[in-house]
Amino acid sequence: MEIKWPEVLAALINLLVLYAIVKHFFFGKVGKVIEDRQSDIQSKLDKADEDTEKARMLLLENERVLRSAKDEGKKITEAQKQKADKIYEEIVEQAKTEAQTLLDRATVEINREKQKAEQEIREQVVDLAVLISTKALEESIDEDKHKKLINDFIAKVGI
Numbered sequence: 001m002e003i004k005w006p007e008v009l010a011a012l013i014n015l016l017v018l019y020a021i022v023k024h025f026f027f028g029k030v031g032k033v034i035e036d037r038q039s040d041i042q043s044k045l046d047k048a049d050e051d052t053e054k055a056r057m058l059l060l061e062n063e064r065v066l067r068s069a070k071d072e073g074k075k076i077t078e079a080q081k082q083k084a085d086k087i088y089e090e091i092v093e094q095a096k097t098e099a100q101t102l103l104d105r106a107t108v109e110i111n112r113e114k115q116k117a118e119q120e121i122r123e124q125v126v127d128l129a130v131l132i133s134t135k136a137l138e139e140s141i142d143e144d145k146h147k148k149l150i151n152d153f154i155a156k157v158g159i
Contacts (some may be wrong), residue, residue: 124156132153
């Protein structure tokens with residue numbers, strides 16, 4: 001195979017002309033599109049980095065706010081617990097006071113009833129003694145009858 005130099009030279013000239021035409025009409029536009037694309041991609045990457053930094057800052061701020069809210073919640077809970085404990089103690093103290101008052105009233109009432117019962121018993125004993133004395137004076141009694149009256153008196157008095 002033999003090289004045909006005129007055809008090679010014509011193909012080479014055609015290639016150079018085609019390259020010059022393509023360079024003149026397309027390389028500038030393609031280069032501009034590539035530059036625009038690179039610029040757009042770089043701006044999007046910068047924006048993504050900026051958004052990532054903003055998100056990180058917001059996350060830190062949210063964590064700080066959450067921590068602050070938890071601390072505040074603990075303080076409120078503790079204050080309410082102390083308030084509830086204080087109210088509980090007041091209620092217990094009031095109940096103790098009321099119970100003591102009721103106990104004192106009951107003791108006074110019991111003593112009053114006891115004195116009343118003792119007074120009634122004394123009156124009944126006196127009445128019985130008077131009755132026995134009257135009976136003893138009205139009839140002459142022998143020793144057996146005397147013992148019977150004393151036993152009846154003791155049974156009635158409950159001694």
